[in-house]
Every structure is written in C-alpha cells, then in structure tokens.
Amino acid sequence: MEFTDLLFAVEGGVATITINRPKALNALNSAVMGEINAAITQCKKDDAIRAVIITGAGEKSFVAGADISQMATLRPQQAMAFMEFGIETFRMIETLPKPVIAAVNGFALGGGTELAMSCDFRFASENARFGQPEILIGLIPGWGGTQRLARLIGMGRAKELIMGGDQVNAQRAYEIGLVNKVFPLDQLLPEAKKFAAKLANLPGFALKMAKDAINFGYDLSLDNAMRLETECCSQCFSTDDQKEGMKAFLEKRKPVFKGC
Numbered sequence: 001m002e003f004t005d006l007l008f009a010v011e012g013g014v015a016t017i018t019i020n021r022p023k024a025l026n027a028l029n030s031a032v033m034g035e036i037n038a039a040i041t042q043c044k045k046d047d048a049i050r051a052v053i054i055t056g057a058g059e060k061s062f063v064a065g066a067d068i069s070q071m072a073t074l075r076p077q078q079a080m081a082f083m084e085f086g087i088e089t090f091r092m093i094e095t096l097p098k099p100v101i102a103a104v105n106g107f108a109l110g111g112g113t114e115l116a117m118s119c120d121f122r123f124a125s126e127n128a129r130f131g132q133p134e135i136l137i138g139l140i141p142g143w144g145g146t147q148r149l150a151r152l153i154g155m156g157r158a159k160e161l162i163m164g165g166d167q168v169n170a171q172r173a174y175e176i177g178l179v180n181k182v183f184p185l186d187q188l189l190p191e192a193k194k195f196a197a198k199l200a201n202l203p204g205f206a207l208k209m210a211k212d213a214i215n216f217g218y219d220l221s222l223d224n225a226m227r228l229e230t231e232c233c234s235q236c237f238s239t240d241d242q243k244e245g246m247k248a249f250l251e252k253r254k255p256v257f258k259g260c
C-alpha cells in the first residue's frame with residue numbers, strides 16, 4: 001500500500017505503522033487519519049499480520065494531537081465529522097482482532113494520548129509526555145479521551161489531566177497505569193518489536209478472545225461479563241492451537257502454534 005504521511009512495514013508477522021509528519025510533530029490532520037484508517041483495515045485483512053505497532057517518526061513526538069491548524073476554522077458540523085471519523089478509526093484499532101502496541105516516542109498530547117489509549121499496550125520512551133491539553137485551547141478531548149482516560153487511570157486523575165490540562169512524564173504515566181513499560185528512547189522500538197514478535201507467535205484466536213472478553217466485558221454486569229468470558233474461552237476449544245498447546249504440555253515439549 002502507498003501512503004504519504006505514514007510508513008507501513010511488515011516483518012515477521014508484525015506490522016509497524018509510523019506516523020510520518022515530523023515537521024508538525026506528527027499531528028493528525030484528516031489526511032493522516034484517513035491513512036491510519038486504511039492501514040488498520042489492511043492489518044485486519046492480511047492474515048500474515050498477527051501483531052501491530054503504532055509509533056511516530058523522529059525522536060521528539062509520537063503524536064502532538066489533532067492538527068490545530070486544520071481545526072482552527074472548523075464549523076461545528078465539520079468538527080463533528082472529523083471527530084466521528086477519529087472515533088471510528090480509534091475504535092477500529094481498539095477492536096482489531098490482533099494485538100496493537102503503541103510505541104510512544106515523545107509527545108503524546110490530545111489526540112496522541114487518545115490514539116495510544118486505543119491500543120492494547122503502551123510502551124513509552126523516557127522522554128515521552130502524555131496529556132489532554134485541549135482545555136488550554138478551548139476544547140475538550142473529542143476522540144474518546146474523556147472515556148478511555150477515566151477507565152484507565154480513574155475519574156479523579158482523568159479530571160486532573162483533562163480539566164487542568166497538565167502533562168505527565170513517562171515515569172508518572174507508568175505510576176498511574178497509563179503506560180505499561182518505559183524504556184530509553186533507543187530501546188523503545190526494539191522492545192516493542194520483541195514483545196510484538198512474542199505476541200505474533202502466540203495462539204492468535206485465543207489472543208482475539210482475550211481482547212474481546214476484556215474489551216466487551218468491561219461495561220457489562222459481572223454476571224454478563226463472566227458469561228461472555230465463558231463463551232470466549234469455550235470457543236478456544238474449537239482451535240488447532242488449543243489442541244496443540246495442551247498436547248505439547250502433556251508431551252513435555254514446546255508447542256508449535258499455527259494461529260488457528
């Protein structure tokens with residue numbers, strides 16, 4: 001696939017999507033959002049892709065937010081259309097039937113934090129900074145930030161970031177559960193790739209079921225969520241990988257998973 005503002009590479013079952021507008025600190029305009037949407041669609045369609053990494057070009061920024069120069073003159077209906085497309089695209093990432101890692105290499109502000117939160121895992125470089133500074137430009141988050149941030153770090157801390165507009169560094173983001181791991185910048189992508197390669201070789205259907213049970217069970221009652229877990233877990237028994245995993249355990253050997 002040909003992209004203008006993204007780099008898209010697939011190696012060893014892992015797709016790496018690099019947002020590539022470093023002069024604008026990888027800010028997301030509608031063209032970039034369209035390309036992210038297309039790249040995620042490709043990741044969904046291609047069975048050879050079993051894990052995805054999303055990162056930003058350069059050493060300074062993952063994504064510095066939605067493109068303010070594009071947003072400045074939007075009328076409410078245009079703003080709503082831009083928001084709805086972003087919501088749809090980030091939801092595609094969140095519900096992609098494959099694991100997605102955000103490798104956050106610097107600023108992840110506004111739409112950058114929102115993009116990272118739509119991924120399953122957030123790995124951050126030591127120079128990463130997170131925040132929802134929309135309030136400082138007379139807005140609130142519009143790509144899911146009010147909801148995903150509160151779910152990830154709790155209402156009180158989410159309100160502090162969203163209503164106060166403060167940023168947090170990588171270490172603080174780790175402490176409040178916003179990121180999974182922190183690495184020196186030069187180790188970030190290698191570590192993300194190592195983890196993605198590990199995921200790419202795990203039973204793919206079971207990974208999808210785990211993701212579905214967590215994502216779709218989260219807002220259900222405990223009883224209904226347990227029911228969903230039962231369904232997701234029982235479906236794993238229809239796969240070759242489940243048979244192979246258990247057989248290999250009993251035969252005291254390493255399993256060879258096929259991803260089905």
Ligand code: CO8
Pocket residue numbers: 023024025027064065066067068069071079080082083107109110111112133134137139140141142143
């Ligand atoms: N949009 C457009 N351009 C940007 C953005 C952005 N979000 N962020 C940085 N840039 C551009 C700058 O304008 C500058 O361009 P130029 O060189 O042409 O002047 C270039 O990137 C470099 O930026 P700085 O010179 O400002 O670099 P600094 O190191 O001094 O500062 C910061 C870096 C702190 C990241 C600073 O650039 C900044 O504060 N950026 C804006 C961060 C922000 O407010 N993000 C939130 C945006 S709103 C949002 O994401 C809402 C999402 C939901 C939207 C719904 C849509 C309708």
